[in-house]
Amino acid sequence: MTSTGRVTLPIEQGMDEQLPGILARLGADAVRNSDGTWLPEITPQLGVKVYETYFPARGNQEFALAHLDARPRFYLMSARVAAGAEGALEIDIMRGYLPLQVTPDFTDLYRWWEVIDRTTGDVVDVEGWSVSGEGTDTVVTIAAPAPFHVYTVNFLAWQVWDSTQMYNYTTNNWQEDPTRVREIGYDARHPQAWEFMQQSLRDWCVERPEVDVVRFTTFFYHFTLVFNDLAKEKFVDWFGYSASVSPRAMDAFEVEYGYALRAEDFIDAGYYNSPFRSPSRHYRDWVDFQSRFVSSRVRTLVDIVHDAGKEAMMFLGDNWMGTEPYGQYFGDIGMDAVVGSVGSGATCRMISDIPGVKYSEGRFLPYFFPDVFTDGGDPLGEANESWLCARRAIARKPLDRIGYGGYLSLAVKFPDFVARVEEICDEFRAIHDLGGGLRPENAPIRVAIVNAWGSLRTWQTHMVAHALWYKQIYSYLGVIESLSGLPFDVEWMSFDDVRAGSLDGVDVVLNVGAANTAFSGGDEWLDADLTSALRRHVALGGGLIGIGEPTAVPANGAFFQLSDVFGVDKEIGWSQSTNRYPVAHGEHFITADLRDRVDVGEGAGDIFGIDGAELLQLDGTSVDVAAHTAGAGRAVYVAGLPYNADNTRLLHRAIYWAAGREQEFSSHWTSTNVDVEVAVFPATRKALVMNNSTRAASTVVAGRSSGMLGDGDVVVHRLELDAMESRWLDI
Amino acid sequence: MTSTGRVTLPIEQGMDEQLPGILARLGADAVRNSDGTWLPEITPQLGVKVYETYFPARGNQEFALAHLDARPRFYLMSARVAAGAEGALEIDIMRGYLPLQVTPDFTDLYRWWEVIDRTTGDVVDVEGWSVSGEGTDTVVTIAAPAPFHVYTVNFLAWQVWDSTQMYNYTTNNWQEDPTRVREIGYDARHPQAWEFMQQSLRDWCVERPEVDVVRFTTFFYHFTLVFNDLAKEKFVDWFGYSASVSPRAMDAFEVEYGYALRAEDFIDAGYYNSPFRSPSRHYRDWVDFQSRFVSSRVRTLVDIVHDAGKEAMMFLGDNWMGTEPYGQYFGDIGMDAVVGSVGSGATCRMISDIPGVKYSEGRFLPYFFPDVFTDGGDPLGEANESWLCARRAIARKPLDRIGYGGYLSLAVKFPDFVARVEEICDEFRAIHDLGGGLRPENAPIRVAIVNAWGSLRTWQTHMVAHALWYKQIYSYLGVIESLSGLPFDVEWMSFDDVRAGSLDGVDVVLNVGAANTAFSGGDEWLDADLTSALRRHVALGGGLIGIGEPTAVPANGAFFQLSDVFGVDKEIGWSQSTNRYPVAHGEHFITADLRDRVDVGEGAGDIFGIDGAELLQLDGTSVDVAAHTAGAGRAVYVAGLPYNADNTRLLHRAIYWAAGREQEFSSHWTSTNVDVEVAVFPATRKALVMNNSTRAASTVVAGRSSGMLGDGDVVVHRLELDAMESRWLDI
Numbered sequence A, B: 001m002t003s004t005g006r007v008t009l010p011i012e013q014g015m016d017e018q019l020p021g022i023l024a025r026l027g028a029d030a031v032r033n034s035d036g037t038w039l040p041e042i043t044p045q046l047g048v049k050v051y052e053t054y055f056p057a058r059g060n061q062e063f064a065l066a067h068l069d070a071r072p073r074f075y076l077m078s079a080r081v082a083a084g085a086e087g088a089l090e091i092d093i094m095r096g097y098l099p100l101q102v103t104p105d106f107t108d109l110y111r112w113w114e115v116i117d118r119t120t121g122d123v124v125d126v127e128g129w130s131v132s133g134e135g136t137d138t139v140v141t142i143a144a145p146a147p148f149h150v151y152t153v154n155f156l157a158w159q160v161w162d163s164t165q166m167y168n169y170t171t172n173n174w175q176e177d178p179t180r181v182r183e184i185g186y187d188a189r190h191p192q193a194w195e196f197m198q199q200s201l202r203d204w205c206v207e208r209p210e211v212d213v214v215r216f217t218t219f220f221y222h223f224t225l226v227f228n229d230l231a232k233e234k235f236v237d238w239f240g241y242s243a244s245v246s247p248r249a250m251d252a253f254e255v256e257y258g259y260a261l262r263a264e265d266f267i268d269a270g271y272y273n274s275p276f277r278s279p280s281r282h283y284r285d286w287v288d289f290q291s292r293f294v295s296s297r298v299r300t301l302v303d304i305v306h307d308a309g310k311e312a313m314m315f316l317g318d319n320w321m322g323t324e325p326y327g328q329y330f331g332d333i334g335m336d337a338v339v340g341s342v343g344s345g346a347t348c349r350m351i352s353d354i355p356g357v358k359y360s361e362g363r364f365l366p367y368f369f370p371d372v373f374t375d376g377g378d379p380l381g382e383a384n385e386s387w388l389c390a391r392r393a394i395a396r397k398p399l400d401r402i403g404y405g406g407y408l409s410l411a412v413k414f415p416d417f418v419a420r421v422e423e424i425c426d427e428f429r430a431i432h433d434l435g436g437g438l439r440p441e442n443a444p445i446r447v448a449i450v451n452a453w454g455s456l457r458t459w460q461t462h463m464v465a466h467a468l469w470y471k472q473i474y475s476y477l478g479v480i481e482s483l484s485g486l487p488f489d490v491e492w493m494s495f496d497d498v499r500a501g502s503l504d505g506v507d508v509v510l511n512v513g514a515a516n517t518a519f520s521g522g523d524e525w526l527d528a529d530l531t532s533a534l535r536r537h538v539a540l541g542g543g544l545i546g547i548g549e550p551t552a553v554p555a556n557g558a559f560f561q562l563s564d565v566f567g568v569d570k571e572i573g574w575s576q577s578t579n580r581y582p583v584a585h586g587e588h589f590i591t592a593d594l595r596d597r598v599d600v601g602e603g604a605g606d607i608f609g610i611d612g613a614e615l616l617q618l619d620g621t622s623v624d625v626a627a628h629t630a631g632a633g634r635a636v637y638v639a640g641l642p643y644n645a646d647n648t649r650l651l652h653r654a655i656y657w658a659a660g661r662e663q664e665f666s667s668h669w670t671s672t673n674v675d676v677e678v679a680v681f682p683a684t685r686k687a688l689v690m691n692n693s694t695r696a697a698s699t700v701v702a703g704r705s706s707g708m709l710g711d712g713d714v715v716v717h718r719l720e721l722d723a724m725e726s727r728w729l730d731i
């Protein structure tokens, strides 16, 4: 151990003798319980900060059962059902849902439910349908449907089981444990629930003098997580607000916004406002409305915690809807800290970049759980993989703390693992110590990612279920994963921001994603103000990088509306009659360091070059990578960018080239070996050289003692790094 | 030789002694010249019919040069050019075009040209732009463009070189031959040109008493074939009408239709009304207008031919626009015959199914040209490949004649080839002889292909440049190639036909193609009348087969608008939050005979199953093949169907299954081996068993002596067939 602090460990009963030694060895200065464990009695004597988990909106089954009208709700859509040639159409609305999780809410149902003809999009008049039965037998009957049209029912449903507790319950087979109940939540908008929440927290703070940090897990509204009739996940959206609805909230919304929301504003044809959908104005209003409500109520809870002399920490997950850490209300809460699971560099930055908190903490993988800490498990390998992804992000914007979860008694059975964690903790603290508590220097190139969400979804784009892999996202997610460890200031900018002039001062703009999605932009690109702003940006010397299907919407003879700037477009069938003669370009600055062909992941279909573009990689006749000069500026196109070391380097170089600063690249503390990255701290005259791979690496690193800028001599360092090694250089 | 007739050979001078023997050996009863050869003097003594090529709209350079205002025109679009921050925008309209082929036509240009803001789609007022320079230096200046908007110029251009003659000229390096000129065409709408065409043909008929058949190559308007500034093909559309335009025609159109066409009606944002575009009403009107004009004038020419005691034969290609053999005017022409190049089964049926002619002739591959008939060439292999594709189509609907092109003197140097052609000619004649001049029996299942074009594009869907391979078509073209040799009556039906009730009597409907195209249908599927007609069809017991992206347009929560019928839909990013648990289905009637996994070609992206569909093949989590029962009917989905024997069998079985007649399949003269197909002729009590592969084939063929229907016993034939063998059975 070379240093101490900044580390949180889970502890448990029955390890009293070992605990002080382990804490000292890892330099841990805080402890926490885990789900199902309790802090040991010696905790106050350990001389460390104590966290304890707190659930404000569930956990008291007595209150929940006595106030079933306080349960939170979902907006749900029935299956799509086609009418026949004649006669009424009956829709069994609960088909595909799990009665243990949801049940129809009949409150004022003709106001809150909607029956929609999905063939035409028309709403069926409430006179035209009726409801019979209840619970799983609830049937909506449409008296006179249009023959052979498809119908759905949008209905409100009670959440009769908290989604996270249900997940833990079913995953861990708690049905075999008679002490476990299926926990029911309560909605902070319900007056008695809200009173109960506040008083419970006050009481709890008094009862827990040993707790320094109240770790909220989390607040009021769960992300959308609905199970099917086999108790398997049916719909999961880590950003979804479908579980934040209630007549009370919608009435309040109407009073405030002057218009009433419809069921369809939430159901969204069954897409439930997935973040991949370009958000409607109504949905944006709802997010804003709930964010104000949640942040205001959370502030009240945080004040209670502060009044008790404790700190408030928020877990970034579960019931986190409405907190919106990158929204405009989060800073008002007075939250002390945010903790979240670090599955990647991007999720690390999603935590560490949150403004307005005193400190951030990353919960590292693997959890000390029996699935990994067992014969045949590879806790060491998982720790290394997690650390290599996170380290480069931490080097750019340090988390203040790291920590682990699970059962320490399991981890100590794996001494190699504990030894590696010790190294990781030391490496982590060194970034704070040797970096002087400052961020490393970034390149003098300002990067902006432009999409429909802008700053609200900083480091949160292209995700469905937090850090899980999805086929249609990994080729885009790689862009933000790469950026999480690259030396650039990155801004997240909405199309409205662009229209309002936010591109001033930006050097390189990125538009990343699949056509039709909020991240590429879809119909937004029909707006001449938007396309003109981007053309102006490039024409006057700026850079533009498109990944996948940037600026894509078929209109006016183009699919990429900035095809003239990118120098490429996508063949969607209509211009097959146009002959093309693609010729691969030779060596180029952008692809100079790559060891192999660029892996474009899922790619983007058939991309063709337009006159003047340099086609840096072809896949048959389709363009994978292109570079194009347009006016005084430059554009780069890449068909997809899954995360790997070569692709990260491609993006690094593409940004320099798009900014017209490629001549500076080799003196900006860059490494010839793509596995190796460097963070330079001119204030402390240090540079952190990181081998991100599990192979040894030879490399040459070059930079000035003044950092990236200044007029110091360029010094060349030839380095041989061990697998995964990080090394501090004096510059 | 076992039979004689039905075969046309190219002959030439200098082979007088050989000719009678070759003609007799192949049973040829007609001869023709080729491009650059002349009929020998002994031709009249050969006792065969004589064809000679005739070009009505080019070939007389003297007339052409004296009537430059009679040249045909193109509508062309300039490159897309972005305006800067301020100032005028100059567009060099000839950039990318070849001055040897086209030159701007300034006739009344402010009426016929258009400048369009391609950022907004708005037309720039004629006051806002001006033209300077001429020929290659023609520049359009937009005085005050919107900053950073993209503009194009739609302009009329003279065709200063006939497209086909240019192609032959540049391909054969005729620039080195001082006797060759660059031929200029003339437009049949020009009064003097039209007079000249008629008189020239009258004179020619008189001068050519030895000619029995005038082989028109072809008439007035070439398909769209534009070259770039390097004399390479720039735009090719075998169905395009861009070369059929003229102020005279557009004025006549306006008088007749009561509205004026715009340049943009032809330019179509640069897509030039590709057949993959859903045709606009204006474009359909134009095709109809020109078809009436062309057929009426062609009729006049055919009358001249008939008056001279000769037959008129039309070559299906080159200047064929407006003849529309499957349109409503072709039958009025009185054309005796159509001849076309047979590159596949589909192109064979495209010729043989043309109604309203006395006979059809297929020009087989390979041409007797020096590129193939040389050391290292494989004329025998090419002949076999061509014959195997064509034979199964001929067996379903015989061409009346076959023939070859090129130089006979080359072919006779390859005795193996000539021997094989002799066999092919005999096999071909046997189909006429043993089939009794009748078509074989089709299954009692009526199939309809539904798209935006309907019957006008019978056997002509999914093609760009006749039979060439394109990446975005082969996975769909395989459907019509398969159908060309399958025992079904196939109808080609437009969406309007469907709305008008044409599905009555149809058993199985196919919708084939990529989203956004005229073949899948695009926005047509937003029409509830259309989707309801298809749902009704299936609900009442009909079949529906979708290939690729059938019924696709994103709306109302679905991408495939008949996803409920197909039991599958495509993930376009918006429903990634929905969890799916695809499970592959086991054995199924549809996939029973396949030797390997279905090759879906380019596939259709991420296809997911909806409750109830049987997923017959998965590619990872994506569905390649699915079967679904909906109401009393059935639907089948296949992600793509390139042509091969297994896929043909898949389609064959899918049609039976969709029709609910799978129990009859094995007694309907089907073969257990997918390489083998059968055509049954109950009237002559014969069955033609064809091994379509170049491997020997063991198979079992079963059917009733009464044919497909009736109550005869099912007889099982165990057969061992040689490679490529066809065998006639007595049934």
Ligand SMILES: [Mg+2]
Residues within 6 Å of the ligand: A600, A603, A604, A619, A622, A624, A639
């Ligand atoms: Mg690719």
Ligand SMILES: [Mg+2]
Residues within 6 Å of the ligand: A567, A610, A611, A612, A613, A628, A629
């Ligand atoms: Mg260019």
Ligand SMILES: [Mg+2]
Residues within 6 Å of the ligand: B600, B603, B604, B619, B622, B624, B639
């Ligand atoms: Mg596939």
